[in-house]
Amino acid sequence: MFNAFFKLGGFFKRYKKSQFLAIFFLLISYFVTFSKPYLIGRISDSIVTGNYDLKELYQLLGIFGVLIFLTYFINVGWSFNLFKNIYLISRDTRNSLMKKYLAQFPEFFERNSTGSLMGKATNDVEAMSGIVGYGVMLIFDAIIYPILLIIVMFVISWELTLFSLLAFPPFVYVLYKTDIKMDEKFRRLQESFDRMNDITLESISSIKVIRSFNVEKVFKGRFKDHIINNRDADMDKNSVLLRYMPYSNVFNTVLMTLTIIGGVYLINKGKMTLGSLITFTMYMGNLSWPAFGLSDLLAMGREGGTSIRRVEEIMNYKEDIVDVENPVILEYPESFKFTDYSFKYPTSDRIILEDINLGFHKGETVILVGKTGSGKTTLLKQLLRLYDKNSGEFLINDIPIENYQRKSLIDKVAYVPQENYLFSKSVKDNIKLFRDFSEEEIEKAILLSDFKKDIDNFPKGLETMTGEKGVALSGGQRQRIALSRALIKESEILILDDVFSAVDTKTEENIIRNLEAERKGKTNIFATHRLSVIKPKDYVVVLEDGKIEAQGTHDEVYELSSWYKEQYDIQMMEVEND
Template sequence: MHKYAWIVPYLNENKWRLFLGILFAIIEAGLGIVLLSIERTIIDDIIVSGNTKIIPEVFSIFISLALLYFVFMFLSPYQNFINQFSIFKRLNQDLMRKVQSKTIIDIQQERTAKLANIVGSDILGVSSTIADYIPNSLRTITRVVVLVTMFTYYTPLLALVAIMVSVIYYILAARFSSRIQSSAREVQEKRAQLLVEIQESIASTREVLVYDRIDWEQRKLDKAYNKYYRQVMLEGRIVNQQFAAGDMLRWLPTVFLFVYGGIILIYSSITIGTFIILYQFTYQLMFSLQELYNAAMKVFGKLAHIDRVGRLMGQQPARSLEFTIEEPIKSIRFHDVYLMYPEAANYALKGLSFHIPMGKSIAIVGKSGCGKSSIAKLLIRFTPPTSGNITINNYPIEQVSNESLTSKCAVVLQDPYIFKESVKNNVLLGNEVSEGYLSQVLDDACVNDFISTFPDGYDTVVSERGSTLSGGQKQRIALSRALLRNPELLILDEATSALDLQTELKVLNKLHEVRKGKTTIYITHNLRTIKEMDHIIVLDEGKVVGEGTHDQLINTNSCYRDLIGHTLQVSNTK
């Protein structure tokens, strides 16, 4: 049971609310049985014996208890509902933090729709199991115990039959539990795979239409759907088998009561009122046993949700955050850093050892695939190094708190994510600044060059992922996000690659002006824009093969000369 230990903190955190839910459920069960017991008095003492004097007293008690019963019948599920969504909310928050603590590489290896299914569907299954099934099962168990005790008082033989039926229910539950749990797990996996295909089908609509691959995409969806359908039908057959086996048991004690109870009623061993409430008790007991049996089967099915959430919750954080950097960044150093991506055959970076000069503009250049973007990913901790280490102010970067790192560093990627929000909100991302400062930042990123063409200016709502924006417009909005924070370290990973040369030079000139005295790292293929950089780092096949200014490198570094020469040749060809 240790694999479910991660649930304990949620039980402790909500223990009083859960206690209320359980208490209300038990009180509801007890009141229901008491109401049934009062019926014997009504039948035997009032209807049969004609004792009308006790009518006011009996009926006032009955009505009062009935009203109280209905109050708790409302309070019990209402409290369970509150508990369920309290746990759901906390699980959602913790699970998102767990996902966000993973490296970007780890996240990219997961399917987005699969993670969304865990965050959405699976944690709802976990929260309903804790907050709904557990209290209701305890209520049902209480009802069963009380009813069996009542049977023992009135007729021990019927109590024995009830216990035998309970044992058979237990045997059936043990028989079906593993099959239902296994089948439910497969259903969840196939459902997640189907959601992945649906999500990717929607996301790739443009490519599917452009390449006329609608039939191909439909075959993929049909294949995923058929797998899901077959597994659901298999689960349905197992559920129907366990339901049929359990439902037949409900009638055995009832038949026994009519035979045995009828005989002892004829020979006046029990009253008509006792016979009727015994029948009611029998019905309630069989209903409760069936309910408990079905609940157990559902919980076994829900274990698939719990296991999937538990696997994610049980994963260790990608890093141990210990250090907070209060002072300005004074040094960033790479110490013999190697990096190999999962499933890659070769190292992307091989023994990098260099330092990044502070307060300067630095360009990192090289051929495609030489490892330039990998350096950016390491600096912003999208992935950890395979070996070696990176330090900021002599602190290992993997142990620097996220708040420290993000408060001092900002990154602009080649293909930034644009939210379905206004341009203004896409830049602010929840921050609050003056209109004047926002306007200045947008001007520095040259967003104001195109914002006037938008119908509502800064308040224009763009489409999801910015599909109605050009690549250059998205990049300039993303650049505004970074400049808004005025970071000590700004990393631009091909952040202007979608701009034409004239616009790119205008943006870079603005950046040189507003970033003067601050550290800015430019990762770029366009070597025509780097001549004025303070420091240039040249990479080749994952290694640093040169450092210096443009003038120094053009005279001393053959790799850099080849890069410059190739760029000029391509430019002249165009």
């Protein structure tokens, strides 16, 4: 239970000022809490015996009133400083998680679902931050406070204290057993929450497909199953806590009963006054909150401990791609060469690329073609170093790609993937992608991607909102925004992965013509199914099941590859018919 608090030691040190103030005010509040029953006991004894001075009685009542007044400000002092840490820790932890997420590569996201990552950044962070805020208060209220209270009670009557606390051993035993059960309950609950997150995100993201195929009932059923699993896990966890709560009530009742029985006995023996018994009984009544607080501390410690382990798994994750010591800075990419290069994804046993031997130079345009699943996209990704190599070599300027500083490599590359992600921002913001570009640079990129005519028809031009993931735009418009986003960078290397699939033939011709004129002397690498983009001087690579079937100029590949010849003839016939 306390491991969670020890693991968050760094946060306690970071916010030690507010923690110190919170604990300081908390201890003062205990002093005030202890003082009020003591004053009531003295007043009671004075009234019962009849030996009281009216002036002294008014003084005691005045002190009592002042203590009540001060209680408000003292409580504000500890609660403000203590709970402020919750928001600070949530902020810092979420920033650290986002920084970690943004530094990761595809393998990380293959191993961690989006729902799981969201759960760690929301529920788990809240559970962690609660330990440093509410959890600290519980440690003092459920452990330190009752210890101090018992010491004060011991001073009043050690005999009554020992007699009243006979109920403690069975209570501590039940608490220990409950604590052991909670860890597995919270782990199961958080995993069910992750799965519920996944199905929610999946359903919302694919709503068009779901409705198009009329399978709403299927997804409703799937979601219902996950909701039920989450409910069952939550109820399973709460069933343990709820069984503890009645036991806490019984414990408090037994304590009060033992106190009254023992107190009456001691009064009859002349070892205790009525006022002392009233004070003692009030102190004993104050033990009721620590008894309930222990259940909260138990739950928070287990939930927080589970959450900390889940967040630690992310924060301690070793990056899949790490720069070598003293990496080379890529300044001018002149040549590219694959030698006996093979690759498979880390989470798969299937070889995607096998014995790739391919070379090209700066200023060339390389066109990758082949059937769906032939390995075109995977080959393009090797230029981005999203994964470490498996075997063989990939050299840039005769230096292995892994010897370069990855940032310097990415700075030289503009990449447009098959699946274009648009943010829920304006067209302009999606092209700029939160980078600093002038209006002239934006206009130039739009012209190169033949997107000007579309923007002129938008109601607000560049300020038109794209909707979530570009839902307000057509597929071709989304592709050209993504293309503009890449072209505005004016990179040495341009990588396009099937970016013409949703545009018409005329638009495609305009874009190709613009790229030919603008990117002379720069390296272009395209993957496409539309062979009409290929020009006589382009270097064509035909992939078949992860292997290079043929490579060379269009005329050379046309003679070498029967698949290429067949596809090219069919597509040219379709163009003529159009």
